[in-house]
Amino acid sequence: MIDVHSFAAGHWTPSDSAARPIACAITGEIIARSGNGALDVGAMHAYAREVGGPALRKLTFHDRARMLKALAIYLGERKQALYDLSFHTGATQADHAFDIDGGIGTMFVYASKGRREMPDARIYLDGEVEQLGREGTFLGRHVAVPLQGVGVHINAFNFPVWGMLEKFAPTFLAGVPSIVKPATATSYVTEACVRMMLESGILPDGALQLIAGGTGDLLKRLDAQDVVSFTGSADTALKLRSEPHLLANAVRFVAEQDSLNASVLGPDAAPGTPEFDLFVTEAHREMTTKAGQKCTAIRRIMAPATHVDALIAALSERLQSTQIGDPRDKATRMGALVSTAQRADVLEKVAALATEAERVSGDPDSFRAPVEGGAFLPPMLFHCADPDAAERLHDTEAFGPVSTIMPYRDADHAIALLNRGKGSLVASVITRDTDLAREMVLGAAAWHGRLYFNNRDSMAEATGHGAPMPHMVHGGPGRAGGGEELGGIRGVMHYMQRTAVQGSPDILTAVGAEWIPGATxxxxxxxxxxxxxxxxxxxxxxxxxxxxxxxxxxxxxxxxxxxxxxxxxxxxxxxxxxxxxxxxxxxxxxxxxxxxxxxxxxxxxxxxxxxxxxxxxxxxxxxxxxxxxxxxxxxxxxxxxxxxxxxxxxxxxxxxxxxxxxxxxxxxxxxx
CATH class of the missing domain: 3.10.129.10 (Hotdog Thioesterase)
Structure with a gap:
């Protein structure tokens, strides 16, 4: 039995009577407990502000970048222990590459960008000098400095390591301490990673704290110097961002939530082309990686009407040949969902989708779980012949191995179907048609945080539809939450205050440690x-x-x-x-x-x-x-x-x- 501790105000605090049991996704057996109803979140907030923040702000961007690199190396040398724990979440060894290796890789990227794109200083220069007077004696420049609060990171269950590190890395580089609140279902993996990070001795005191369980009244203690970054359901995001205290105090709130991501098979990607095969590979990977429990997974598949039958046949064959089983088995290609409760939620959503689409592959009723008591499901593929008349397909996300194929007539129709999702993290288009790509950007970019194009020319290096890269923005408008994470230094700026500084060339030179013409x-x-x-x-x-x-x-x-x-x-x-x-x-x-x-x-x-x-x-x-x-x-x-x-x-x-x-x-x- 794993007792998931919180790390609060410099001390580890065990679970108490308020703890919730956590079951193994593979067997259904209780393996952990997490939660502490008496946790002093006020002390955590004060500790972050009074100890962590000042220690971080004394360091330069380069100092913090070097720490991130050292921390990434430290975790990389110990990741097998995280793998071993993560199997209990239903994740396969391949899934670990997205979560654990991906999180460590994100830290490396931010360490590198911090050294290359930010100064060895404590003030970040944002843009060029603006001449505000005719003679050049009065100038202006935007600068950014760390917020003097804390980053409160509320994460989802599907990526217990990456979900934490992709928020922590830019927050730390900015010079702001983090309080991490993982989802209970996989909190034991997050706790193990936090223990490693703290045991490394690399982080300043107060830079990282962990809440196992509820956040109590923490949100009511925040002000304009704090940031809340949330990943999870739209319902929970709405509840949190509507907190009157957050609204009254203009607390920054970043949300990454439900997203009906889609993929479009270009008309040129006919059966027999490399693009058609690539499309099948991408769709299969997105349906089965993490058992479909990815915020970027493909939920809607758009194909030209002439290619639909061939696509159904090819993708169904791939899905039906997928080895489902105990994720610790090297032969397994798809593990379990995170819990039986999550499996029940997926089946409920599937029932709603079935009112508008026909299931063409994967029958949960005739599926036999490879391990008794585990939260297993087969990948399920649906076909909707009339997507224009559908409603639930465009507003219901079954957060599991589920996707629906639908036909489109032309580029405008495909764009209209994409945008019916009312905002997503990512949409992909598999095509070599450059004109189609331009049309897609003009017509669909406003509703999507990322547009991913791939074909035979880029497939050898492409990272995949569902892989957010730390260099690029992760987030999306509308249903996706309207937030933005990562994006290189853009992600760091969410935890900094941009301020316009005006003055003489000597003043701006002293502030920015960069000589400006006209200065002494x-x-x-x-x-x-x-x-x-x-x-x-x-x-x-x-x-x-x-x-x-x-x-x-x-x-x-x-x-x-x-x-x-x-x-x-x-x-x-x-x-x-x-x-x-x-x-x-x-x-x-x-x-x-x-x-x-x-x-x-x-x-x-x-x-x-x-x-x-x-x-x-x-x-x-x-x-x-x-x-x-x-x-x-x-x-x-x-x-x-x-x-x-x-x-x-x-x-x-x-x-x-x-x-x-x-x-x-x-x-x-x-x-x-």
């Missing part, structure tokens, strides 16, 4: 290329001597590179061009000369020039003009244990101090 410059006492990464100061500037650009320079460069464009070689033709006064220097000649003016040639801390960005040519340079360069340290970002990236603001001016070019130079500089 410090004249370099020695060539900046001779200084290590850590010795360079933001705003440190080198002004070079001038160099004349001659006609001979222009012609030599043209012949040497092969760039004999008429503006550089033909005086009359160049004068006829409204942009040029006559023959002018190549833009890339100016860049080359600029480098020659500011480069220090000896071996030193500058290891490599890795590129440039935001290049703009502002004014032509004629033969006889001179150019000079201002090189300023703009931003510094650590990259490895031995070197970091330096971004330099480069301005090239002519003899009249007019800008002729401006860009950002990127170098990698050693720490010592």
């Amino acid at each position: 410059e410090t004249t370099a006492s020695e060539h900046p290329f001779t200084k290590t990464f850590h010795d360079l100061a933001i705003g440190e500037t080198l002004h070079t001597d001038p160099r004349e650009v001659t006609l001979d320079d222009i012609e030599t460069f043209a012949h040497f590179t092969g760039d004999t464009f008429y503006a550089h070689m033909d005086e009359e033709a160049a004068k006829a061009n409204p942009f040029f006064p006559g023959r002018v220097a190549h833009g890339y000649l100016l860049l080359s000369f600029a480098a020659g003016l500011f480069v220090q040639p000896d071996p030193g801390p500058v290891l490599a020039n890795t590129g440039l960005g935001a290049l703009t040519f502002l004014k032509p340079v004629s033969p006889g003009d001179t150019i000079a360069v201002r090189l300023t340290v703009k931003k510094k970002t650590p990259r490895t244990d031995t070197y970091g990236q330096v971004r330099w603001h480069v301005t090239v001016t002519n003899q009249d101090a007019e800008k002729v070019a401006e860009y950002e130079l990127h170098t990698m500089n050693a720490y010592s």
Whole structure:
């Protein structure tokens, strides 16, 4: 018997008399108990705010990203123990790849994005500087800082590890502590993962807490600095988000709920094509992975009327050959539903679907469970000949191995059927027809959080209809909850406050640790290329001597590179061009000369020039003009244990101090 503990205010708290029994999905035997009616959620909220939040906010984004990576490695080395527990939820070894491996993988992605896309600082710069005054002395910029509250994560039963980690990773990276409330049915798996995370010693105190059981009056304690992120049924989401206290205090509420996801077989994906076979594979996988208990599973299948019979035959054959059994058996391809209560709920919904569709594969009445007492069901495929007249098919989700095939006439009809779901997490289209893909985006994107296209060209790398990737948005409008999770750094921003900061260039430079033109410059006492990464100061500037650009320079460069464009070689033709006064220097000649003016040639801390960005040519340079360069340290970002990236603001001016070019130079500089 597993006694699922809560982790509250720094201590593990066992279940009490309020605990609920949890049955093994395979055998029906009681294996765990979870819940504590006396849990002090007020102390948990205070502990997160007073201990966890301040500790996290002292760290930079890079500090937290490194912790996420270390934590992912730690869990990866111990995931077999999570596999062994997760079998009791009805999940197969393949299902573990979605839940446990997927959750760990999400942490790796956020660790990487935190280091690559966020600064080694405590303030995130959101977008570019806006010039608010004519002379550039009054500027504005959006920044983001961590909320000073807590992320309350209320998760569903189907993904006890991924469901927690996909919320925890962006919350932690933002610098906000988490209170996790898993679904009771699989809470023992979540608890085991939380124990590992805490035992690792990687997390600051208060960064992660766990509620096993009810949340008590926690929601009534939240305010505008807190975030509630919920995954589950639409009914529960409505109940929670309607809590008067949450509404009165403008508490952020993110919901990912019921979703009638659909998949469309393109007209070009006829039987015998790779696309048709791919479609059958995807539909079969989505119906049987996690026994169909996925928020992204395909519930409605749209196919051209001419392909429906062939699709029913092919998909039915695949479904009927699926090995259903004890998920611990390596031969098993589909395990049990999470509980007998969930099985009963699916059968109730199936009865409603059967009023509008004919079951063409899978009969629960004649199905013999492979293990007595387990929550097993066969995959069930329905066919609705008239989807336009149907109602329940477009508003009822049987959260199990159930899907319905329906015909469509043309692209507009397929789009209309997709949108009858009134909002989903994902819709997929299997086609090579690029025009159809564009039509689908224009017609259906407004009702779907993700559109997944696949065909023979992308199938080798495609991740699958039902696999939310941490790089991309997970969520959807309408019935899907109207929320949004993941999406790379977008997911982090849900736990941060975006604020418009206005002031002088010096103020914005100090706030963002990024030099802005117009801010104070410090004249370099020695060539900046001779200084290590850590010795360079933001705003440190080198002004070079001038160099004349001659006609001979222009012609030599043209012949040497092969760039004999008429503006550089033909005086009359160049004068006829409204942009040029006559023959002018190549833009890339100016860049080359600029480098020659500011480069220090000896071996030193500058290891490599890795590129440039935001290049703009502002004014032509004629033969006889001179150019000079201002090189300023703009931003510094650590990259490895031995070197970091330096971004330099480069301005090239002519003899009249007019800008002729401006860009950002990127170098990698050693720490010592």
